[in-house]
Amino acid sequence: MNMLDGATALIFLLPGSPGGAQELTSTDMPVLSEDSGLHETLALLTSQLRPDSNHKEEMGFLRDVFSEKSLSYLMKIHEKLRYYERQSPTPVLHSAVALAEDVIEELQAASVHSDERELLQLLSTPHLKAMLMVHDTVAQKNFDPVLPPLPENIDEDFDEESVKIVRLVKNKEPLGATIRRDEHSGAVVVARIMRGGAADRSGLVHVGDELREVNGITVLHKRPDEISQILAQSQGSITLKIIPATQEEGRLKDSKVFMRALFHYNPREDRAIPCQEAGLPFQRRQVLEVVSQDDPTWWQAKRVGDTNLRAGLIPSKQFQERRLSYRRATGTLPSPQSLRKPPYDQPCDKETSDCEGYLKGHYVAGLRRSFRLGRRERLGSPQEGKVSAVAESPELLTYEEVTRYQHQPGERPRLVVLIGSLGARLHELKQKVVAENPQHFGVAVPHTTRPRKSHEKEGVEYHFVSKQAFEADLHHNKFLEHGEYKENLYGTSLDAIQAVMARNKVCLVDVEPDALQQLRTSEFKPYVIFVKPAIQEKRRTPPTSPACEDTAAPLEV
Structure with missing residues (x-):
């Protein structure tokens, strides 16, 4: 028009x-x-x-x-x-690059003075050459793609309004669409549009469109793999003759959901994927941006930080969990319980007191590991058994939803969680950190049902509560971890952690790996640190004394 x-x-x-x-x-x-x-x-x-x-x-x-x-x-x-x-002004010259090359040649052949040498260096810089090249491109108007004329011999078998001629310009990138043959009509239809691809960016191709011709080649009786080969070999412009779907699906907005992958994935090894070429490989712990969840089985996602704008197919969370459950049921996938080491429940023979937290004049409270190790065997109440069963339930590792986070001024500090093996001396590490900077770091004061000793103060070494109050809080899931030692209950409550963070301090906690799931919330935003013992300590420490961990040892973080 x-x-x-x-x-x-x-x-x-x-x-x-x-x-x-x-x-x-x-x-x-x-x-x-x-x-x-x-x-x-x-x-x-x-x-x-x-x-x-x-x-x-x-x-x-x-x-x-x-x-x-x-x-x-x-x-x-x-x-x-x-x-x-x-x-718009008319360009004086259409070939500034050629003129600059002639000037450089003249300057190199003649005797060069200081001004001429400076001009020669200026004309030889890459930035000036690029600027002159852009000038010539704009002056010659070479920035528009040259498209071939539309074909004149359009079939008259179809209604003029029902046929759509689509011309796409692409480089070496894939078209960004998958096709399939309809089981009922036998027509070749567009099965999926990959977000960010050439077809998606054009906005002219939709799911359900019937494909009739590709660059003048009829595809009605060709197999989908043959059509894909034609599309892959086409460079520059591609002309498609399409019969639009009866109801064209609107372009949906990007979901902007970020997922951290908890498993490796190679689409070339996945026989269930509808199109291996459209699959997106990723490694464990890579962050993926899920841009489409329209298909409940196959999501479209991009790797965060990847320069490729086209999305790829990945198995959805529900579909991947179904596959893992089936493999576990058939015995092709080992259960996490079979890989879990038996809990350490030996008491510490060298331990004479249940609290040894004084260091450099400061007392550092904390729940000792020996009180936690045998909790599954020693606690037998219905409530405790329920908590224990939740911790033991096998988890299918697929994706974990994450979000971009940047600490804002005035926001309270994040929780720091220490995870480590028995030789890592986590309790001693907390003592040293808090003792060196007590104004910035703190630890949660644990609860206990044992009687208070003469030298102890309420809220310093422990929060001393009755057994009924402890079990009531345990029933309401207020404890992060709990255990029993010498017929007394001990536990670290979530309220104690929040109390430290409310004082604008970094709260340090060391927990068993099973408790991490309860802490990974938007409220705590935990920063998890794995602490391993030094190599010489691992060689020296016998494996039969896991609970005796309070002797000095070098640490590696």
């Missing part, structure tokens, strides 16, 4: 009018100046529309069209482009 210039009269054909045409003009219609553009003309025309009882629907249609914001924006863009065409 050709755009109109200035105040060109607009005539619309309305049914029922004499001669089939009704001119929307009036004797008292204001006269537009020669400088008036399409935008002003459209606004004036909209204001001059008068109700017509004989053509209510047509007049309403015209009013809606003229009031459409997108049409107004197009008019403004058209006026800006026409103004640029009238005002």
